[in-house]
Amino acid sequence: MEDILLYSSLSSLLLLFIAFKIFLQTRTQHKRLPPSPPSLPIIGHLHLLKKPLHRTFHHLSQKYGHVFSLRFGSKLVVTISSPSAVEECFTKNDIVLANRPRFSVGRHLGYNYTTLVSAPYGDHWRNLRRISALEIFSTNRLNMFLGIRRDEIKHLLRRLSNNSIQGFAKVELKSMFSELTFNIIMRMVGGKRYYWEDVKDVEEARQFREIMNEIVKLAGASNPGEFVAVLRWIDHGGLEKKLKGLAKRTDVFLQSLIDEVRNKEEEGNTMIDHLLSMQKSQSEYYTNQIIKGLMMVNATLH
Template structure:
């Protein structure tokens, strides 16, 4: 979701235009029985009601106008959903009307005209890629083959923290978690570490994610559509060009290695294919039901970095922040780990199934701090939701952040209370799954366009959090135990913290495994 604070730069233009013109779309849709809506201004519609953190301001508006609300973002008609019931009606009852994602100018350019998987229109290519994700690219076999990769990166991460602990030095927890996630994704996707020393790949991915989250005024205000008011054009061209050159180099290296292996008729090293190898297999297969282009491959790898790095890191950072502020929850999590794992070895992925309280902590973190606070879709045909008419081309925003705080479905919704996800027997409640089966908890979306990387994300987040809890005490800032971690949200596409979490780790296992 774009950062709408960028719209402030065109306020003089907007106010001048309001004197001269009224939005064509407003007069055009007056006859339709649209959902409730606050009063709109000419040209800008309701953009002036959005704060620098859109999901928060949309939540406040929904408290006044209801869980199904109609807004205009410039000349773009939008429907805002803020309750589980309305989410179910849009994402399940009328799912076929909301299977496409709208084209956002910046993201569309970065993904080679939506040649990627995440933004591609619902159709044969998207169905082929979704099936491929579930069976090969992000399926159980591929995840199992890369267990050692994730374990190696986790060991590097913990050793870095141990070095900091021995030196009594503070750590920017979020930055190190992003580096960990980047290295896991890059090794699984490309068989190379992309965050060794803030190298080319890490910088390019970071800049692309930043530009993807920027609001583009030109696409929202109809008479500005051919203008580059914020100067994004050159930046987008530059960063995509650097990404394209980097990916072409990596792809050619893979292709050359594959030719050598084929010529020598050998197995290809360890026999484990990375994601790029699987995609190249399809690219080179002339009998494939869908012929992939090089742009399709580059777009999919971009999706993996965009959806798999910041999101996992931010979730883990929010979780450890909540635990630092709640020592009794931290103590309970440690007690579970010490009882199940002991202190002579470090927790592994295979242990997570036996740690229901760690799972509950992650679920509670995703409820309060979903890294996809807004699910964005586009209506492809006229439909009726809760008795209101939703015209085709209307954008749908499901406010996952607000739904997770709905007092009608959650007891003490603003309290961080992992016990709500643990039943009397101490096991996780299956009826409160995070994969979109139940519409009051939607961190990975729901239905056909839900996130195919949910399993990988949960593996990484749960194992990382459990390791951090097991291996270290966490002292905030200068080590003052009475200090509370600030929980303010910052602007950004993946719900980052407003301020970095800086802690001094203190090793609690002696000797350290």
């Protein structure tokens, strides 16, 4: 009983400390922030978020204007619904607003915020953008893989044809287009396809599909711990543990693709081949971690 009372008291003191800290931050920044509705201690305005979200934001904008601020727990959020203000954010103030929130997904799956989509604006991010623009997404580089895109589209049309060979049939296209895109990207990246027929390594394909399914599931999961520190410290929902395990499996998988290409002495014409060839002359810009980060971005942002 004494232990329970002790833990309850400590928890209450901790919550009061966090609430007081947030209150002080709000008071300090209040004069510089856009208008904001009344908030609650610790959770801020999270209680106002009701689906559909766009209607909630529209209702708030009618009361507080086209630019207003909210607090999602400890995170400050500014909502903008004015086209002219949005344009200014992407032009005049694009560098100021370039960074993304530092969520757990970026820490674990983004190699501690070092990938193109999670890295803060700076020299490292500019280097990643340069590599992506010149070595991956350039017109010349993409044109080299035109044959792959044509071949995968033929595979898709063949599957659709087989489904309707006995007459009209309903087809779920969303998953087919997703698998088509994965096949195109991974053939461009590593020379392998992981969906449909002609899969050379069934076990490797199974691992890839499981990893991608988990990334989509966990990356899009709602994590209250990102906004309320107490929930993050106790790993509410176990998301942090799941992300750590997934990140380890993903890193092992990507590293195995790099090692396989390296052992073949870069005989192919994939993106990994090209990046490894660049690694020989510019090792500081084309480390294994950077290459894996680029592979991750290509695979998950399809």
